[in-house]
Amino acid sequence: MAAVCSLCGASPHPELEGDPPLGWSADLVDTGDGPRTRWVCDVCTRRYVRSIEAKLDQEWW
Known part of the structure; x- marks a missing residue:
C-alpha cells in the first residue's frame, strides 16, 4: 500500500504506524480511472474533525 496524505503529503512508516496506518482516515473516490x-493522516484528520465541530450549532452540543 502506498498511503500518502491527500492534504499535506505525509507518508506513514509501515513498521511504526501499521499497514494501513493507525489513526489515518480513508475513503473511496470515483475517478475517471x-x-x-x-x-x-492522523494530524490532518484531527485538524479536520475540529473544524467540523467548530461549525456545529450550539444546540447540537
Whole structure:
C-alpha cells in the first residue's frame, strides 16, 4: 500500500504506524480511472474533525 496524505503529503512508516496506518482516515473516490483510496493522516484528520465541530450549532452540543 502506498498511503500518502491527500492534504499535506505525509507518508506513514509501515513498521511504526501499521499497514494501513493507525489513526489515518480513508475513503473511496470515483475517478475517471475507477475508484481509488484517498488517505488523510492522523494530524490532518484531527485538524479536520475540529473544524467540523467548530461549525456545529450550539444546540447540537
